[in-house]
Structure formats: C-alpha cells, structure tokens
Amino acid sequence: MSDFIDSLPLFPVSLDLENFDYFVNKEVFKEELAKRDDEFCCGLIKQYARRIQTMEKELLALEDIEDGKIIITIKKSDLYLCCFAGFANLKWDIYRIAQGVPSMRIRSLLKQLVLYAFPQRPEFIKLSEIEIFNAVAALPSSEFTEDNLFVAWFYARWILHLDRTSRFPSITVKQTVSNPTLHVDQVLLMAEQHGLCVQT
Structure with missing residues (x-):
C-alpha cells in the first residue's frame, strides 16, 4: 500500500470514515486483521468494496478534473489492495469469504x-x-x-x-x-x- 496515501486530501470524496484509519495506516490494518475474527474481516472487505463503488461514481463525475481523478484512482487501487489483504487474511478460503461477503x-x-x-x-x-x-x-x-x-x-x-x-x-x-x-x-x-x- 502506498505510504504517501496519508497526505492525500479527502476532497472530493465524501465517505463513511468508520474504519478509515485501517485504510491509511497499513500497520494498523495488518494488526487489526491479525487479531480479529472472520466477521470483522468480511465487514472490512464489504466496506472497502462499497467505497470503491462510490469512487467509481466520483470518477464518472470528474470528467475534466485530472488531479481529482488521479487522487481517486490511487485511493481506489489501495482499497482494492485492502480487499485482497482481507482475502489473504482469510487464507484465500472461498468458503470463509463467501460466508461474509x-x-x-x-x-x-x-x-x-x-x-x-x-x-x-x-x-x-x-x-x-x-x-x-x-x-x-x-x-x-x-x-x-x-x-x-x-x-x-x-x-x-x-x-x-x-x-x-x-x-x-x-x-x-x-x-x-x-x-x-x-x-x-x-x-x-x-x-x-x-x-x-x-x-x-
């Protein structure tokens, strides 16, 4: 995950920030995944997937604003990595993943x-x-x-x-x-x- 993501401005994306700290701080994210259960991990995957969907809508709305599109694209890529980290934490077990996602x-x-x-x-x-x-x-x-x-x-x-x-x-x-x-x-x-x- 990109280290410089902490310094990126939140505008123009407005999102639920409930677990945003797990997204911007990869060490916190790793620790939380390691000590929590499947339900928590699947919950994060779903939350980040919803944010990806929100960002895709934002990208469509920013047709002429290149800087904004770059920021959102970077964040979206990192959110995908967070989701895949969740899959990895569930040992890529499709049964465990499908139970919660x-x-x-x-x-x-x-x-x-x-x-x-x-x-x-x-x-x-x-x-x-x-x-x-x-x-x-x-x-x-x-x-x-x-x-x-x-x-x-x-x-x-x-x-x-x-x-x-x-x-x-x-x-x-x-x-x-x-x-x-x-x-x-x-x-x-x-x-x-x-x-x-x-x-x-």
Whole structure:
C-alpha cells in the first residue's frame, strides 16, 4: 500500500470514515486483521468494496478534473489492495469469504484481481465471468507466472463454488419482513443478485 496515501486530501470524496484509519495506516490494518475474527474481516472487505463503488461514481463525475481523478484512482487501487489483504487474511478460503461477503462483491473484486494479474490483457475488462474463465484457460503457458497462475486457480475455484453451492439445487429465499409499504427487502435483493451471479 502506498505510504504517501496519508497526505492525500479527502476532497472530493465524501465517505463513511468508520474504519478509515485501517485504510491509511497499513500497520494498523495488518494488526487489526491479525487479531480479529472472520466477521470483522468480511465487514472490512464489504466496506472497502462499497467505497470503491462510490469512487467509481466520483470518477464518472470528474470528467475534466485530472488531479481529482488521479487522487481517486490511487485511493481506489489501495482499497482494492485492502480487499485482497482481507482475502489473504482469510487464507484465500472461498468458503470463509463467501460466508461474509455477497457474491456480487466477490465477483467484482475477483474480476479486478484477474486484471491486476494479467495486465497485458486489458480486453478482459469487457468480458463476462465465464468468458474470462475461458480466455484465461486458453492463454499460452508462457503467459503464466507463479502469481497469476494462483489467481487463475482461485478464480476457477470461485466459479466452481458457485455451481456446487447454488446452482444444484438453487437456494430458496424467503421474505424476511412484513412489507405492506413495499420497502426493498435487502435479503431478497441480495438473493436476486446472487442468482444473477450464478446464471452469468
């Protein structure tokens, strides 16, 4: 993680700062991950993933402000590293990760991990998950290193995990609240997103 991130101004990003100190101070972040449980680690992964989503919206709003885009891009890259540090702290155990992180979050994070591991393949950004899987499988062995081979293996494990745990049979989800005013039920929404993730 970049040491100079502490000195970067927060503007124009306005975010929940609940665990911001774990983000800017890598030593504190490492210590917190080491002494906390899976629930805390997954909570941080989800929080940082939400911040990444917020920053992507900020980038779209800053079409003509190059300095602002550079700052946000650097912070976004560091947030991805924080998420991947969370995966590593969970020993890259897809079952432990999936217990606490929604499948759509895992999906977007793993796609970015593949893009980091194969920087010579920017076309992957436009592909769906199964297309990425097939494209990586078709790569010549000369393009694989120890690091990106691990990423390809982990990505394949996640896809197989989705198939094994959700497609056969599909998970039945029940409404969690009485809903006469038609408020969005987050459990049903997450189930729908998970279903889309499995189908694609």
